[in-house]
Amino acid sequence: MNRHNSATLEWDSESPKSVHFNDFYFSTDDGLAETDYVFLKSNKLRERFSSLKHNTFTLAETGFGTGLNFLTTWLLWKSSSTNSSSLHFISAEKYPLSKNDLTRALSAWPQLKHEAGQLLTQYPELNSGFHQLRFDGGRVVLTLMFGDVVDCYRQLNVKVDAWFLDGFSPAKNPGMWTPELFQLMAYHSKSNTTFATFSCARVVRDGLTQAGFIINKKPGFGLKREMLSGTFSGTPMQTNNKEKTPSWFSLPPKHTSDKTALIIGAGVAGCSTARSLAQRGWKVTLVDRHSAIATEGSGNRQGALYAKLPVEPIPASRFHLSGFLYSSNFLKQNLADRPDIWSPCGLLQLASSEKERLKHRKLADSGNYPDSIVRFVEQDKASELAGITVNNSGLFFPEAGWATPPLLCKWLTEHPNITIKTSTHIAKLEHKENNWTAFTKENQTLSASIVVVASAADSTLLEQLKQLPVQKIRGQVSLTQSNIQAPPLNTVLCSQGYISPSKEGRFCFGATFDLKDEATDIRESGHQHNLTKIAEMAPELANTLQQYHTDNSLTGRVGFRCASPDKLPMIGAVPVYEAFVEDYAQLRHDAKKAIDTPPKHYPGLYANLAHGSKGLISGPISGEIIAAMLENEPLPIEKELIDILNPARFIIKNLIRRTI
Numbered sequence: 001m002n003r004h005n006s007a008t009l010e011w012d013s014e015s016p017k018s019v020h021f022n023d024f025y026f027s028t029d030d031g032l033a034e035t036d037y038v039f040l041k042s043n044k045l046r047e048r049f050s051s052l053k054h055n056t057f058t059l060a061e062t063g064f065g066t067g068l069n070f071l072t073t074w075l076l077w078k079s080s081s082t083n084s085s086s087l088h089f090i091s092a093e094k095y096p097l098s099k100n101d102l103t104r105a106l107s108a109w110p111q112l113k114h115e116a117g118q119l120l121t122q123y124p125e126l127n128s129g130f131h132q133l134r135f136d137g138g139r140v141v142l143t144l145m146f147g148d149v150v151d152c153y154r155q156l157n158v159k160v161d162a163w164f165l166d167g168f169s170p171a172k173n174p175g176m177w178t179p180e181l182f183q184l185m186a187y188h189s190k191s192n193t194t195f196a197t198f199s200c201a202r203v204v205r206d207g208l209t210q211a212g213f214i215i216n217k218k219p220g221f222g223l224k225r226e227m228l229s230g231t232f233s234g235t236p237m238q239t240n241n242k243e244k245t246p247s248w249f250s251l252p253p254k255h256t257s258d259k260t261a262l263i264i265g266a267g268v269a270g271c272s273t274a275r276s277l278a279q280r281g282w283k284v285t286l287v288d289r290h291s292a293i294a295t296e297g298s299g300n301r302q303g304a305l306y307a308k309l310p311v312e313p314i315p316a317s318r319f320h321l322s323g324f325l326y327s328s329n330f331l332k333q334n335l336a337d338r339p340d341i342w343s344p345c346g347l348l349q350l351a352s353s354e355k356e357r358l359k360h361r362k363l364a365d366s367g368n369y370p371d372s373i374v375r376f377v378e379q380d381k382a383s384e385l386a387g388i389t390v391n392n393s394g395l396f397f398p399e400a401g402w403a404t405p406p407l408l409c410k411w412l413t414e415h416p417n418i419t420i421k422t423s424t425h426i427a428k429l430e431h432k433e434n435n436w437t438a439f440t441k442e443n444q445t446l447s448a449s450i451v452v453v454a455s456a457a458d459s460t461l462l463e464q465l466k467q468l469p470v471q472k473i474r475g476q477v478s479l480t481q482s483n484i485q486a487p488p489l490n491t492v493l494c495s496q497g498y499i500s501p502s503k504e505g506r507f508c509f510g511a512t513f514d515l516k517d518e519a520t521d522i523r524e525s526g527h528q529h530n531l532t533k534i535a536e537m538a539p540e541l542a543n544t545l546q547q548y549h550t551d552n553s554l555t556g557r558v559g560f561r562c563a564s565p566d567k568l569p570m571i572g573a574v575p576v577y578e579a580f581v582e583d584y585a586q587l588r589h590d591a592k593k594a595i596d597t598p599p600k601h602y603p604g605l606y607a608n609l610a611h612g613s614k615g616l617i618s619g620p621i622s623g624e625i626i627a628a629m630l631e632n633e634p635l636p637i638e639k640e641l642i643d644i645l646n647p648a649r650f651i652i653k654n655l656i657r658r659t660i
């Protein structure tokens, strides 16, 4: 994900016009009536919405523009759908409007004021990639994809019920109406999928026909002579790409038996998954071996909520940035009134050397990230933002901050569909007749149709997950327990260590990074390490903390990060190791070999672990990823990012490297 080019607009009275395409987004006279006629009526949406029972209607659009089609569809949905159904609206936009322009454009429609206000509140940063926005308690989901339409639809995983083929006309925007787009539409269509478009241009008629759509011409709106609508009649295509995506990364089929889930491990990963499933109507049993939730990796008093970014985005950093934006949006939407759980106080990532300072500058000048996400600040500005003297320049993340994981976990699990069972240690899992049975060390059994293993490094004690490569990394944080007379710190500071502004007068800072060390004792050497790291960033604050330590003694807490070899989490279906090794054995001899065999997973068994040092940004979105897989909903991030999280990736890498 990187910074995206926004649309440049001209205004003719209150009608927005794209400078790039030299055309208007809508007419303020009859724009709403046109949307209604061309897209809603031609796709027969009122009738289709009102006949839905418990299912989801998926609509996909080319050209989000000002969001007028989305808002009018949402309004129609409200008046004609049943309470138990949901709407997924997917839209791609290469040149998204800035929030200011969008606000001005939508002010032309007082009828849409309520919905437009909600869209504007959640309107994302203009970063390439997927952004998922939820409305009406999650019954209406908008997946906004910023990027080229073909690139975006290649990354999508779902079938569509109806298409809005919008955007500037083929004459103004020939780059969009390509055979690749029509083929992708066919790939994402099923037998009763419909489409509508204002255009009747030959390239559109031919492209749709060749891709397998039956097209009907009908009178166009207003002065326009003709428009097109129709249905998909072809055989759904097997691939969305000229080069097939590797079969081993195919997603498991949609879950069809009853919606009961057992989640093992009540840290940030398990609690987020529980919440995402509970909101979709699943009955969730969340178990943890301790007498309370969030007492291991997720037990710290405060953790930093931010994504460390490279100058040039890579898939891993795009995932981290998506996770950060998801977490901060989620907290803003749901926990704006809970300063005990989190604070968007901003975060300064301070340079620890001249080389790093230059890298920070380069990152800020690269144009890869919007200023609203990260910007470079000189030392004096950094000190002003922090409220105390800091030693160096840095990157400032205005939306970042800190969170208290145990309180976040508690809030996530406060849902009527979630039952928590503490002091429940799962020792073994068995799958029989579409059901999982879990055997506990306390001689109980629990059953559910799916299981999500979110028990960090100890997940591999379960037979089915024993091949997943994870590592435990010890970390000690230092804590002050009483009020401390320190200069007020306004932002989180981080570099080789981190410290958050004091919470209820107490500081939490750290952390050590101890490999091959599973001891849980609090060490003086750990406190000294942590104090040194603060001294490198803010010497005066470190002196105050050192004085506190001399007078009162710091306390501490030891936790274990669970990390994978590539430092990315493992989120997804659990592979059957032996089957993977056998089915993809030819990769040992030819790494590029196309093998059609679909991947074998344990049915209904998912992993959500190895969140490393970043659980606050990868945890919340991980629950949404697993829920979207189970429900066959649009994934919250691009499919290529889902692939880098696939728990089976290490088996494939090891086959290619011939280490297994």
Ligand SMILES: Cc1cc2nc3c(=O)[nH]c(=O)nc-3n(C[C@H](O)[C@H](O)[C@H](O)COP(=O)(O)OP(=O)(O)OC[C@H]3O[C@@H](n4cnc5c(N)ncnc54)[C@H](O)[C@@H]3O)c2cc1C
Residues within 6 Å of the ligand: 264, 265, 266, 267, 268, 269, 270, 287, 288, 289, 290, 293, 294, 295, 296, 297, 298, 299, 300, 302, 303, 304, 305, 306, 405, 424, 425, 426, 427, 454, 455, 456, 458, 459, 474, 475, 476, 477, 498, 510, 511, 512, 558, 559, 560, 561, 562, 608, 609, 610, 611, 612, 613, 614, 615, 616, 617, 619
């Ligand atoms: C010192 C330290 C500092 C950190 N700082 C930050 C930070 O600033 N920002 C950030 O984003 N991240 C930070 N992290 C990382 C973050 O805390 C983790 O990524 C996150 O907590 C992982 O959550 P989890 O749910 O995967 O694992 P955990 O929170 O460890 O949860 C796993 C749970 O599984 C349970 N369990 C295990 N086995 C079983 C079983 N067989 N049956 C039942 N229950 C079981 C455990 O009891 C545990 O509660 C830090 C980590 C440490 C250690």
